[in-house]
Amino acid sequence: MKRLPWYLRDAIFLAVFVAVLLAAAWGLAALRFPGIAYYTRILVLIGINITLAVSLNIINGHAGQFSLGHAGFMAVGGYFSAFLTYFYFSKLVDRYPSAQSALLVVALLAGGALAAVAGYVVGLPSLRLRGDYLAIVTLGFGEIIRVLILNIEKIGGARGFTGIPHWSNFFWVYFFAGITILVSLRLVRSAVGRAFLAVREDQIAAEAMGINTTKYKVKAFVIGSFWAGVAGGLYAHYLMYLNPSMFTFIRSFEIVVMVVLGGLGSISGSIIAAIILTILPEGLRMVKEVLHSDKDPRMIIYSITLIVLMLTRPQGIFGRRELWQVLPRRKDAVPKKERDDAAA
Amino acid sequence: MPLLEARGVTIRFGGLTAVADFNLTIEQHELVGLIGPNGAGKTTIFNMLTGVYAPTEGTIVFDGHSTAGCKPYDITAFGVARTFQNIRLFKDLTVLDNVKIGGHIHYKYSGTSAVLHTNRFHAAEDEAEASALELLRIFDLEQRAHDDAKNLPYGDQRRLEIARALAARPKLLLLDEPAAGLNDRETHDLMATIHDVRDRFAIAILLIEHNMELVMGICERILVLNFGKTIAQGTPEEVRANPVVIEAYLGEPVEAV
Numbered sequence: 001m002k003r004l005p006w007y008l009r010d011a012i013f014l015a016v017f018v019a020v021l022l023a024a025a026w027g028l029a030a031l032r033f034p035g036i037a038y039y040t041r042i043l044v045l046i047g048i049n050i051t052l053a054v055s056l057n058i059i060n061g062h063a064g065q066f067s068l069g070h071a072g073f074m075a076v077g078g079y080f081s082a083f084l085t086y087f088y089f090s091k092l093v094d095r096y097p098s099a100q101s102a103l104l105v106v107a108l109l110a111g112g113a114l115a116a117v118a119g120y121v122v123g124l125p126s127l128r129l130r131g132d133y134l135a136i137v138t139l140g141f142g143e144i145i146r147v148l149i150l151n152i153e154k155i156g157g158a159r160g161f162t163g164i165p166h167w168s169n170f171f172w173v174y175f176f177a178g179i180t181i182l183v184s185l186r187l188v189r190s191a192v193g194r195a196f197l198a199v200r201e202d203q204i205a206a207e208a209m210g211i212n213t214t215k216y217k218v219k220a221f222v223i224g225s226f227w228a229g230v231a232g233g234l235y236a237h238y239l240m241y242l243n244p245s246m247f248t249f250i251r252s253f254e255i256v257v258m259v260v261l262g263g264l265g266s267i268s269g270s271i272i273a274a275i276i277l278t279i280l281p282e283g284l285r286m287v288k289e290v291l292h293s294d295k296d297p298r299m300i301i302y303s304i305t306l307i308v309l310m311l312t313r314p315q316g317i318f319g320r321r322e323l324w325q326v327l328p329r330r331k332d333a334v335p336k337k338e339r340d341d342a343a344a
Numbered sequence: 345m346p347l348l349e350a351r352g353v354t355i356r357f358g359g360l361t362a363v364a365d366f367n368l369t370i371e372q373h374e375l376v377g378l379i380g381p382n383g384a385g386k387t388t389i390f391n392m393l394t395g396v397y398a399p400t401e402g403t404i405v406f407d408g409h410s411t412a413g414c415k416p417y418d419i420t421a422f423g424v425a426r427t428f429q430n431i432r433l434f435k436d437l438t439v440l441d442n443v444k445i446g447g448h449i450h451y452k453y454s455g456t457s458a459v460l461h462t463n464r465f466h467a468a469e470d471e472a473e474a475s476a477l478e479l480l481r482i483f484d485l486e487q488r489a490h491d492d493a494k495n496l497p498y499g500d501q502r503r504l505e506i507a508r509a510l511a512a513r514p515k516l517l518l519l520d521e522p523a524a525g526l527n528d529r530e531t532h533d534l535m536a537t538i539h540d541v542r543d544r545f546a547i548a549i550l551l552i553e554h555n556m557e558l559v560m561g562i563c564e565r566i567l568v569l570n571f572g573k574t575i576a577q578g579t580p581e582e583v584r585a586n587p588v589v590i591e592a593y594l595g596e597p598v599e600a601v
Contacts, residue, residue, distance in 0.1 A: 006461050183459050190458030190465065191444075191451045191472070194437075198445045201434035208394060208428075210420035210449035210512060219455070320436055 017178055025171040040170065044238055046278045047173035048231050051180045053258040053270040055227035060256065061265035061320075062188055063220035064200025065127065066135045070228050071251035072142030073115040075244070077229020078236040079155055081111030082164045085237065090165050104167040108176070108233040115229025116222045118145070123221035127214055142252050150244045160243035161236075168237030176234060180227045184267050187223070196220055200265070261309060263316025268323035273316075280305065345408070347372050347548050348393070348516055353402035353412075355392060362388045363572045366402070370516065374548045375538075377559040377580075380569035381592070386552045387429055389569075390518050393550075394426050395419040407515060421449050425514035427505040429521045429552075435494035439485055439504055442493050443476040446511030476511060482544070483507045483537070499530045503537065510545060517541070519551040523558050531555060535562050560584065568592070 004012075028040060056070045089103040126137040155161050187193045195216045198206035203213050236242050258277050262269025284298040291297070309317075318326050348370040355363050363385040370376055378386050391397045393404060395416040404412045409422045425446075434442050444451075451468045458465055480486045483503050488496060496504060502522060509517055522538065523531045535558050542549050553559045559566060560580040568576040568583060570592045576583055583589055 006463060006466075010460060186459050186461060187455060190455075191448060191453065191468065192455045192458050194441060194445050195448060197437055197441070198434055198448075201436060202432050204396070204416075205428065205432040205434065206445075207396075207416035208420060208426055208432075209445050209508070210417045211445070212415070212417045223455070 018175070021171050021174055021178070024174075025169070028170055042278065042282055044168075044170055044173050046275050047170070047177045048235050048238070049255075049258065049274040049278050050177045050271050051173075051227055051231040051234070052255045053262065053274040054177075054180050054184050054267060055224045055231070056255050057259045057262070057265065057267060057270040058184055058187070058196070058227075059220050059224035060259050061263075061270070062193060062196040062200065063217055064196075064264075065217055065220060066131060067138040067221070067224070068135045068249060068252050068256060069122065069138030069142040069145075070224075070255045071247040071249065072138075072145040073118055073225040073228035074232035074235070074251070075142075075145050075149060075242075075247035076118045076225075076232065077108075077111035077115040078232030078242055078247075079111075079149055079161065080114045080229070081107040081233030082161055082236040082242055083155055084110055085165050085167065086161070086163060093165070100167055101172075104172065104237065107237075108172075108230050111233040112226040112229035115232065116226040118229075119221040119225025120218060123218040127217040127221065139249055139252070142247070142249055146244045146247050149247075156242070158244065160241055162241055164236050164240045164242065166237065166240050168234045173234050173238065176227075176230055180230075181267060181271065183223075183227075188267070192216075192219070197265075257306065261306070261316055263318040263320060265320040266316065266318040266322055269316055269318040272318075272323070346370060347374075348404070348406050348550075350393070350404045351402055353389070353392060353399045353404060355388060355397060356400045361572055363392070363399075366569075366572075366574060368567065370548050370550060372515075372548055373542065373546055375542055375562060375564050376548070376550045377563035377566040378550060378552045378569065379554070379556075379559055379566060379583075383571075384569040385572040386569055387520060388572075390426060390520055390552065393419075393518060394424055420512055420514075423513075423515035424518065425509035425512040425516075426518040427502075427509050427520055427522060429524065431501050431505055433493040433501055433505055433508070436492060438490050439480065439493055439496065440473075440476055440489040442504060442508050443479055443511045444472045446508035447472055447475060447513070449512060479507045479511055499526055502526065502534070506537070506541070510541065513545075514547060516548045516550065519549060519553075521552055521554065523553055523555045531558055534558070538562055 028043070052070060052074065056067065059065050059067045084107045085103065089107060093100045093103060122138065122141045126134060129137060149155065150158050188196070195206070195211045198209060198211055199213050199216050206213050254277070258273040259270050261277065262271070262273030281298060281302055284301050287298060287301065288296045346369040348368065350366060350368040353363060353366040354361065366389060378389065380386055388397065392399045392412075395411065395414050395418065398413040402412065403410060406419070406422055406424060411419050411422065434445060437445070451472045453462075453464050453468050477486065477489065480489055483506070485500060485504055485507065488500065493501065493504060502525075506519065506522065519538070523534055526534060538549060538551070539562055541547070551559070551563070563580060566577065566580055566583045567574055568589045575592055576586045576589045578586070
């Protein structure tokens with residue numbers, strides 16, 4: 001089979017992807033019904049959470065390094081990109097309005113790059129640690145970042161960073177979510193991704209295969225932090241406001257829950273869990289209205305749902321597989337299943 | 345020049361001398377056995393040869409590289425591959441992926457290449473796939489290529505581990521009790537496989553084994569270890585006849601015959 005040159009094939013892919021996104025964004029903007037702003041907002045938050053969950057899945061799911069600091073990397077990217085647009089880029093856009101999108105992308109990538117640097121700085125010394133110890137170090141890192149930001153007056157400190165330009169939208173959020181998914185998918189099906197998986201499965205065996213485990217752990221951390229930083233930037237430029245209290249360890253924890261719920265290592269699992277866990281707390285607002293109660297059982301139901309899901313499917317929605325591996329296949333599905341059953 | 349030369353290798357854990365003044369030379373294409381009672385230090389020697397432990401004293405030279413104190417992944421890149429006493433497969437990955445990971449050092453391309461699916465990526469991946477399948481064919485595991493490694497029967501897991509080690513295209517293969525837990529028929533097949541692997545891939549093999557039939561049957565030279573010291577070495581016939589070995593390892597002289 002003859003392959004198209006990679007740049008051509010990817011260019012076509014990108015063009016189709018952008019066209020679909022533009023059409024969706026245009027359709028969304030054309031919709032007129034009460035509450036559309038609210039639903040659009042939830043859609044955008046879903047997109048941001050997908051980016052966060054898929055990027056954390058590279059660290060926690062593929063490379064098997066339990067990080068509780070994702071909100072910290074998100075904060076680094078969010079604040080840095082907002083700093084750039086607020087203090088520098090918005091003046092440029094006043095003069096050249098057409099440069100807005102390009103400058104947004106530059107700010108997002110710069111935010112991602114700084115988050116990646118932070119990931120490298122945290123990763124290099126702490127990735128000698130395993131399991132619980134690493135989790136505690138990353139948790140501490142997230143808090144350090146938050147307290148640092150709290151004390152920088154230039155970017156708002158405890159009052160929060162206000163007046164960030166509203167440049168982020170449905171299109172950009174899903175554009176970057178799509179790119180993150182693509183990067184993650186292609187990485188995991190390459191030698192790099194296989195090295196991540198080997199590190200997760202058995203570090204001693206991985207080293208015996210010639211894999212420098214520390215190098216690959218740091219690599220996973222840097223890639224994951226980069227996309228968390230980009231997501232932070234998208235978040236900042238959508239809400240137009242940042243506050244250090246948005247990036248507590250609880251935020252990190254929410255992202256971890258998405259990854260675990262979806263199935264550690266499953267990209268499609270992370271995506272679906274991100275969607276469910278963004279919609280669920282919003283959807284549960286209705287419960288209060290139905291009950292005609294002044295008490296809101298929303299978070300109780302949310303927590304119980306998580307507990308039930310984890311009890312019934314401790315391996316996550318898809319386990320370590322992907323959506324298309326779980327769905328029954330038409331042809332070879334039967335013999336494969338029989339083999340699995342026989343082996344089990 | 346020998347392929348591997350270990351001189352005066354000693355390792356101490358606190359006050360315990362696990363291996364003392366160990367000397368070993370392995371020539372190209374040689375099949376050497378390392379035997380000894382439990383706790384004699386055999387696996388410790390493997391761990392020093394592969395960089396898991398750094399010897400307290402002594403030198404190890406492999407193929408012109410001084411490897412004492414090198415990291416395991418560097419030593420693999422020099423051309424030493426191994427299997428483990430208690431199987432260490434990547435259990436949740438497919439059989440095929442296990443072998444592809446075994447060849448990791450040969451498929452170098454950047455993460456960017458992987459993300460952009462460049463020609464370099466496709467070339468490397470096609471080669472990885474082809475050579476992994478070829479290895480699986482040799483080990484008769486082709487049918488199971490897409491099953492999870494943990495679902496293979498025990499004997500197949502042992503053979504998969506050898507296939508994975510060979511994917512690194514080593515010059516020296518270290519097998520740590522390859523026949524442990526195998527029945528007689530499987531052990532016989534394994535003996536043939538090890539012999540065949542040595543000839544087909546033109547490599548040297550050093551193996552630890554408790555199964556005397558296997559060791560005596562295929563090794564050209566045997567080292568006997570007891571309490572961290574080399575007590576005898578020679579051809580299987582010499583070792584079998586050596587009274588020190590019989591006393592230390594094989595048991596009472598009357599029963600050993």
